[in-house]
Amino acid sequence: MAAGQLVxxxxxxxxxxxxxxxxxxxxxxxxGRILMSEIAEAxxxxxxxxxxxxxxxxxxxxxxxxxxxVKRQTQIMYPKEIGYVLLKLGIxxxxxxxxxxxxxxxxxxxxxxxxxxxxxxxxYERREEFYKLAQxxxxxxxxxxxxxxxxxDIEETGFQQTGADALFLDVREPQDCxxxxxxxxxxxxxxxxxxxxxxxxxxxxxxxxxxxxxxIEALEILVRRYKCVPDRLRP
Amino acid sequence: MAAGQLVxxxxxxxxxxxxxxxxxxxxxxxxGRILMSEIAEAxxxxxxxxxxxxxxxxxxxxxxxxxxxVKRQTQIMYPKEIGYVLLKLGIxxxxxxxxxxxxxxxxxxxxxxxxxxxxxxxxYERREEFYKLAQxxxxxxxxxxxxxxxxxDIEETGFQQTGADALFLDVREPQDCxxxxxxxxxxxxxxxxxxxxxxxxxxxxxxxxxxxxxxIEALEILVRRYKCVPDRLRP
Amino acid sequence: MAAGQLVxxxxxxxxxxxxxxxxxxxxxxxxGRILMSEIAEAxxxxxxxxxxxxxxxxxxxxxxxxxxxVKRQTQIMYPKEIGYVLLKLGIxxxxxxxxxxxxxxxxxxxxxxxxxxxxxxxxYERREEFYKLAQxxxxxxxxxxxxxxxxxDIEETGFQQTGADALFLDVREPQDCxxxxxxxxxxxxxxxxxxxxxxxxxxxxxxxxxxxxxxIEALEILVRRYKCVPDRLRP
Amino acid sequence: MAAGQLVxxxxxxxxxxxxxxxxxxxxxxxxGRILMSEIAEAxxxxxxxxxxxxxxxxxxxxxxxxxxxVKRQTQIMYPKEIGYVLLKLGIxxxxxxxxxxxxxxxxxxxxxxxxxxxxxxxxYERREEFYKLAQxxxxxxxxxxxxxxxxxDIEETGFQQTGADALFLDVREPQDCxxxxxxxxxxxxxxxxxxxxxxxxxxxxxxxxxxxxxxIEALEILVRRYKCVPDRLRP
Numbered sequence: 001m002a003a004g005q006l007v008x009x010x011x012x013x014x015x016x017x018x019x020x021x022x023x024x025x026x027x028x029x030x031x032g033r034i035l036m037s038e039i040a041e042a043x044x045x046x047x048x049x050x051x052x053x054x055x056x057x058x059x060x061x062x063x064x065x066x067x068x069x070v071k072r073q074t075q076i077m078y079p080k081e082i083g084y085v086l087l088k089l090g091i092x093x094x095x096x097x098x099x100x101x102x103x104x105x106x107x108x109x110x111x112x113x114x115x116x117x118x119x120x121x122x123x124y125e126r127r128e129e130f131y132k133l134a135q136x137x138x139x140x141x142x143x144x145x146x147x148x149x150x151x152x153d154i155e156e157t158g159f160q161q162t163g164a165d166a167l168f169l170d171v172r173e174p175q176d177c178x179x180x181x182x183x184x185x186x187x188x189x190x191x192x193x194x195x196x197x198x199x200x201x202x203x204x205x206x207x208x209x210x211x212x213x214x215x216i217e218a219l220e221i222l223v224r225r226y227k228c229v230p231d232r233l234r235p
Numbered sequence: 236m237a238a239g240q241l242v243x244x245x246x247x248x249x250x251x252x253x254x255x256x257x258x259x260x261x262x263x264x265x266x267g268r269i270l271m272s273e274i275a276e277a278x279x280x281x282x283x284x285x286x287x288x289x290x291x292x293x294x295x296x297x298x299x300x301x302x303x304x305v306k307r308q309t310q311i312m313y314p315k316e317i318g319y320v321l322l323k324l325g326i327x328x329x330x331x332x333x334x335x336x337x338x339x340x341x342x343x344x345x346x347x348x349x350x351x352x353x354x355x356x357x358x359y360e361r362r363e364e365f366y367k368l369a370q371x372x373x374x375x376x377x378x379x380x381x382x383x384x385x386x387x388d389i390e391e392t393g394f395q396q397t398g399a400d401a402l403f404l405d406v407r408e409p410q411d412c413x414x415x416x417x418x419x420x421x422x423x424x425x426x427x428x429x430x431x432x433x434x435x436x437x438x439x440x441x442x443x444x445x446x447x448x449x450x451i452e453a454l455e456i457l458v459r460r461y462k463c464v465p466d467r468l469r470p
Numbered sequence: 471m472a473a474g475q476l477v478x479x480x481x482x483x484x485x486x487x488x489x490x491x492x493x494x495x496x497x498x499x500x501x502g503r504i505l506m507s508e509i510a511e512a513x514x515x516x517x518x519x520x521x522x523x524x525x526x527x528x529x530x531x532x533x534x535x536x537x538x539x540v541k542r543q544t545q546i547m548y549p550k551e552i553g554y555v556l557l558k559l560g561i562x563x564x565x566x567x568x569x570x571x572x573x574x575x576x577x578x579x580x581x582x583x584x585x586x587x588x589x590x591x592x593x594y595e596r597r598e599e600f601y602k603l604a605q606x607x608x609x610x611x612x613x614x615x616x617x618x619x620x621x622x623d624i625e626e627t628g629f630q631q632t633g634a635d636a637l638f639l640d641v642r643e644p645q646d647c648x649x650x651x652x653x654x655x656x657x658x659x660x661x662x663x664x665x666x667x668x669x670x671x672x673x674x675x676x677x678x679x680x681x682x683x684x685x686i687e688a689l690e691i692l693v694r695r696y697k698c699v700p701d702r703l704r705p
Numbered sequence: 706m707a708a709g710q711l712v713x714x715x716x717x718x719x720x721x722x723x724x725x726x727x728x729x730x731x732x733x734x735x736x737g738r739i740l741m742s743e744i745a746e747a748x749x750x751x752x753x754x755x756x757x758x759x760x761x762x763x764x765x766x767x768x769x770x771x772x773x774x775v776k777r778q779t780q781i782m783y784p785k786e787i788g789y790v791l792l793k794l795g796i797x798x799x800x801x802x803x804x805x806x807x808x809x810x811x812x813x814x815x816x817x818x819x820x821x822x823x824x825x826x827x828x829y830e831r832r833e834e835f836y837k838l839a840q841x842x843x844x845x846x847x848x849x850x851x852x853x854x855x856x857x858d859i860e861e862t863g864f865q866q867t868g869a870d871a872l873f874l875d876v877r878e879p880q881d882c883x884x885x886x887x888x889x890x891x892x893x894x895x896x897x898x899x900x901x902x903x904x905x906x907x908x909x910x911x912x913x914x915x916x917x918x919x920x921i922e923a924l925e926i927l928v929r930r931y932k933c934v935p936d937r938l939r940p
Contacts, residue, residue, distance in 0.1 A: 010450070045422025057449065059423040062325025080456060083318025086349075090297025093328045093351035114321075116328035116351050187280025188294040197939040198468055198668035205465035214292065215245065218461040218468075220940070221315060226453040230440035233433055233453075234902040235925070432704040433903035455705070469667040470690070480920065515892025527919065529893040532795025550926060553788025556819075560767025563798045563821035584791075586798035586821050657750025658764040668938055675935035684762065685715070688931040688938075691785060696923040700910035703903055703923075 001040045006141060008061035008069075009034065012054055018061050018069040020140065029056070063113050067106050070137050074130060076106035077170070077194060080221045086114055089166040089190045093118055098167040098184055100124035100154050100177075105134035107168065112143040121146060122161050126153035159184035168192045172200070175207030182212060236275045241376060243296035243304075244269065247289055253296050253304040255375065264291070298348050302341050305372050309365060311341035312405070312429060315456045321349055324401040324425045328353060333402040333419055335359035335389050335412075340369035342403065347378040356381060357396050361388035394419035403427045407435070410442030417447060471510045476611060478531035478539075479504065482524055488531050488539040490610065499526070533583050537576050540607050544600060546576035547640070547664055550691045556584055559636040559660045563588055568637040568654055570594035570624050570647075575604035577638065582613040591616060592631050596623035629654035638662045642670070645677030652682060706745045711846060713766035713774075714739065717759055723766050723774040725845065734761070768818050771846050772811050778838055781811035782875070782899060785926045791819055794871040794895045798823060803872045803889055805829035805859050805882075810839035812873065817848040826851060827866050831858035864889035873897045877905070880912030887917060 001007070001021055009017045011031060019027055019036075027034045032050030042048045044060045061069070064079050077085075085107070091097060093116035102108055102125035111121045125131045131151045138144045150160070155171075158180040167185050169177060174193050181191060191213070195201050201218055208216055224235050236242070236256055244252045246266060254262055254271075262269040267285030277283045279295045296304070299314050312320075320342070326332060328351035337343055337360035346356045360366045366386045373379045385395070390406075393415035402420050404412060409428050416426060426448070430436050436453055443451055459470050471477070471491055479487045481501060489497055489506075497504045502520030512518045514530045531539070534549050547555075555577070561567060563586035572578055572595035581591045595601045601621045608614045620630070625641075628650040637655050639647060644663050651661060661683070665671050671688055678686055694705050706712070706726055714722045716736060724732055724741075732739045737755030747753045749765045766774070769784050782790075790812070796802060798821035807813055807830035816826045830836045836856045843849045855865070860876075863885035872890050874882060879898050886896060896918070900906050906923055913921055929940050 014450075043422060045424075059450075060325070060421075062323060062425055063327060064322040064325065067322065079322045080319060083320070083322045084315055084458075085318070086321060087299040087302065087314045087318045087345065088297060090295070090299065092298060092348050110322065113327050114349060116353075118351075186295075187278060189280075190297055197937045199672060199936055199938055201461070202465045202468050202669060205463055205468070209465065215249075215294075216463050218463050220459050220461075222457040222459065223319075224455050224457065226436070226455075228440050228451050228453050230437045230444065231904055232902045233437050233440070233904055432702045434701055434703055434907060437904060466669055467667045468669055484920075513892060515894075527893075529920075530795070530891075532793060532895055533797060534792040534795065537792065549792045550789060553790070553792045554785060554928075555788070556791060557769040557772065557784045557788045557815065558767060560765070560769065562768060562818050580792065583797050584819060586823075588821075656765075657748060659750075660767055671931070672935045672938050675933055675938070679935065685719075685764075686933050688933050690929050690931075692927040692929065693789075694925050694927065696906070696925075698910055698921050698923050700907045700914065703907050703910070 001043060004142070005040075006061050006066075007039055007044075008059040008065050009039065009048075010057040010059065012056075016065065016069065018065065018141075020142075029054075031056075063110055066109055066113075066141050070104050070106045070109065071133065071140075072104040072106070073133055074103040075196075076104050080223050081194065082107055082110045084221055085168065085192050086110065089168065089192050091115065091166060095119045095165045096122070096161070096163070098122045098124075098159055098161055098164045100169060101126065101130070101171055102134040102149065103130055103170065105137040107170065108134060108147060109138065109141060109143060111168075112138070112146040115146060117146065119146065120148060122148045122150065122159070122164070124150045124152055124154045124159070126151070154180060164189065166190050166192075168194075170194045173203070174200075175203050178207050178210070178213075236278060239377070240275075241296050241301075242274055242279075243294045243300050244274065244283075245292040245294065247291075251300065251304065253300065253376075255377075264289075266291075298345055301344055301348075301376050305339050305341045305344065306368065307339040307341070308368055309338040310431075311339050315458050316429065317342055317345045319456055320403065320427050321345065324403065324427050326350065326401060330354045330400045331357070331396070331398070333357045333359075333394055333396055333399045335404060336361065336365070336406055337369040337384065338365055338405065340372040342405065343369060343382060344373065344376060344378060346403075347373070347381040350381060352381065354381065355383060357383045357385065357394070357399070359385045359387055359389045359394070361386070389415060399424065401425050401427075403429075405429045409435075409439050413442050413445070413448075471513060474612070475510075476531050476536075477509055477514075478529040478535050479509065479518075480527040480529065482526075486535065486539065488535065488611075490612075499524075501526075533580055536579055536583075536611050540574050540576045540579065541603065542574040542576070543603055544573040545666075546574050550693050551664065552577055552580045554691055555638065555662050556580065559638065559662050561585060561636060565589045565635045566592070566631070566633070568592045568594075568629055568631055568634045570639060571596065571600070571641055572604040572619065573600055573640065575607040577640065578604060578617060579608065579611060579613060581638075582608065582616040585616060587616065589616065590618060592618045592620065592629070592634070594620045594622055594624045594629070596621070624650055634659065636660050636662075638664075640664045643673070644670075645673050648677050648680070648683075706748060709847070710745075711766050711771075712744055712749075713764045713770050714744070714753075715762040715764065717761075721770065721774065723770065723846075725847075734759075736761075768815055771814055771818075775809050775811045775814065775842050776838065777809040777811070779808040779835060780901075781809050785928050786899065787812055787815045789926055790873065790897050791815065794873065794897050796820065796871060800824045800870045801827070801866070801868070803827045803829075803864055803866055803869045805874060806831065806835070806876055807839040807854065808835055808875065810842040812875065813839060813852060814843065814846060814848060816873075817843070817851040820851060822851065824851065825853060827853045827855065827864070827869070829855045829857055829859045829864070831856070859885055869894065871895050871897075873899075875899045878908070879905075880908050883912050883915070883918075 005021045025036045031054035032052030038048045046058045091114045095115045102123040164185045240256045260271045266289035267287030273283045281293045326349045330350045337358040399420045475491045495506045501524035502522030508518045516528045561584045565585045572593040634655045710726045730741045736759035737757030743753045751763045796819045800820045807828040813828045869890045
């Protein structure tokens with residue numbers, strides 16, 4: 001594996017570390033140090049041992065892992081929601097997508113992955129510490145070039161783009177920002193919102209009813225995990 | 236809009252039709268006929284009327300709508316599952332993905348969308364009628380060039396590819412096909428499975444335990460929809 | 471079986487009829503008539519045939535079946551909620567419980583069952599047609615003697631009882647009735663509410679915060695049914 | 706309040722203690738000691754202070770609280786399931802119910818509450834330590850007189866009762882005990898089962914298909930709790 005490659009290192013207990021390969025460096029884990037050179041040699045699917053002898057598995061990080069591994073200071077969206085948003089908003093290679101607020105850049109990272117090198121993500125954040133955190137998080141996974149970060153409060157400034165294919169609002173009071181959406185997107189574009197409380201959903205629906213929005217739906221996504229024992233399978 | 240463009244036409248009652256624009260042709264709906272030329276003129280976000288006067292909304296179909304609109308003779312995967320699969324398997328532009336069985340090509344269509352023009356989907360189906368149905372469904376949405384369709388029973392033949400980035404099995408008895416996975420994928424690649432019954436999940440888990448599979452998880456995804464009335468919001 | 475006994479009759483397709491045994495009468499079903507005398511002879515667990523030859527199963531109706539079989543003109547509470555309410559409110563033999571509104575008397579019926587002959591249910595309804603419907607529904611299952619029905623709008627009149635062990639409000643705007651609760655119940659009594667929309671829950675919580683209510687919780691109960699095929703068990 | 710009365714004492718942080726009033730004794734909590742005499746004086750709905758000054762609320766324990774407060778060495782059934790079982794099995798004042806295994810007596814306690822003084826619960830347990838624990842738990846809440854405890858392995862011995870109104874099996878392999886059910890219950894009686902894994906459900910369904918069981922259903926019950934903030938209501 002070449003320098004700069006992202007690798008996922010999984011401890012015997014399932015603890016996960018995402019790192020960029022840098023020859024000559026070390027990874028510090030709870031079970032001891034691991035040489036980057038050994039990781040590069042083992043390759044994806046391989047096993048390396050920490051200097052204390054603990055076996056670590058090397059995998060190529062999926063988008064799922066990258067999202068989960070984001071350094072966060074904010075609540076992030078989860079893969080169960082992000083996956084649905086991708087399909088529902090029609091995000092795909094070549095898309096131009098607007099998003100706000102950036103937060104820790106978990107969704108930004110996913111959007112940047114799926115628009116590919118021919119697409120673009122325009123993301124807005126009004127708090128400087130998150131703007132910088134997102135910058136680091138995007139650089140860390142090598143996706144900065146697909147993202148245009150704005151430090152601004154869109155409720156006041158609106159968006160600088162026009163004709164975007166899709167738009168996602170993750171702000172506290174999205175109803176106050178709705179007027180900025182039509183000028184920024186292509187006619188008939190899909191928009192998404194993430195809101196934790198039912199009060200916010202009611203407020204947003206009230207705002208959306210003013211138009212020009214149609215085909216409105218509200219839903220939540222639940223994941224039920226099962227214990228993976230074949231003879232004692234259970235939720 | 237140009238000929239060949241996919242359009243989504245939504246009736247006043249929410250019924251949805253996906254069509255390819257063909258100048259001079261008509262769309263037949265439950266509420267009367269609509270001229271393709273008028274659709275092209277109205278553009279995305281516009282409104283056209285059937286010859287009986289009913290207003291239809293014109294939108295650009297998202298991946299979500301394309302999946303929902305697939306002509307089906309088989310049970311299809313739903314967007315709630317497909318979205319999660321995309322993230323979890325790390326599907327992204329440039330990926331080479333193997334899938335079986337093709338069925339009505341609902342998942343194939345989503346995979347083909349997200350691997351982009353630089354990626355490839357290899358899909359296997361052992362029943363000729365589904366092979367042909369999938370062929371039509373993929374052609375209809377303009378994604379045939381990103382998909383390599385195989386008419387084969389992979390339990391017997393295995394896969395013809397090597398080094399794939401991800402693999403998805405949607406067959407009745409996946410445990411009988413597990414031996415074909417390692418030769419087909421790159422070390423450390425992610426694999427997914429879709430199974431409707433708990434008995435099948437148990438059988439699969441038994442098979443996976445034989446190795447070389449690790450990091451196994453089982454889950455189901457539920458969607459709760461809400462009635463979108465701001466003052467009477469409810470599931 | 472004696473005259474006056476409640477019986478549950480189940481058709482081959484699972485359709486359910488609850489009836490009171492009356493010697494010499496007949497039950498009319500979609501598959502023909504059944505003689506009450508034959509039902510009495512067959513007894514619980516037995517099978518009788520309609521005059522067209524269709525086999526019907528005779529069972530003793532459980533509370534669950536009685537609730538489900540209530541003639542309704544209103545939305546009723548479901549057994550999943552009622553069961554939880556019984557435990558949470560501490561309904562048990564000998565209890566004195568207040569309830570409003572009566573509606574179709576689904577919950578009333580359950581409460582009357584569980585307070586037994588030593589307890590009492592006081593139920594209020596402001597609409598006369600529901601008052602009468604409830605009267606019929608309670609008489610039909612032989613529980614009238616445990617219930618005291620009031621035709622009144624409690625928001626205006628309040629409750630006539632004092633020292634009740636528990637109280638349940640199933641009205642549109644329970645926050646406007648909260649002031650009537652403390653005089654009607656014993657100190658520390660438990661109260662329940664049923665509300666379909668999240669807006670109503672917010673309004674109620676606002677009201678409850680004014681006191682003297684404590685130990686407040688809000689929840690919803692979901693039932694997931696499984697298809698009962700042993701080799702293809704699935705939700 | 707009189708000696709022997711069960712009281713629920715709730716700490717400022719919501720920690721719950723169930724106790725029997727014994728004049729002259731003290732309750733030991735994490736926040737200091739409370740005099741039983743002060744509890745008796747405060748009464749239900751009242752407040753007492755520990756010797757360190759912390760305010761504790763006094764309530765009458767509901768069935769829900771008693772179940773939750775059971776001293777347990779086994780997994781217990783939860784109120785969400787127990788409530789449903791009561792309605793579905795038609796448990797009511799005067800019923801004779803058989804149950805096995807007793808375990809920590811959580812369900813036994815609920816059944817004993819609802820059959821009242823005119824009913825009876827027959828409960829079987831094969832492990833002596835649970836038999837004794839259940840004995841203590843039932844005595845503690847004053848319900849021993851409604852319960853007949855058996856120390857026996859019903860798979861071998863079967864049940865000693867006949868004509869029971871309902872029966873509940875909470876054992877690992879209920880299919881091996883099914884033959885003992887028909888002799889023990891009245892014709893058409895309802896039976897319930899609790900099983901944590903899907904494999905067990907499949908095995909049981911296979912057993913039930915051998916007859917004479919009909920009207921079979923399988924389900925699970927989920928509770929979604931909400932955070933009770935009126936302006937930020939959320940699951």
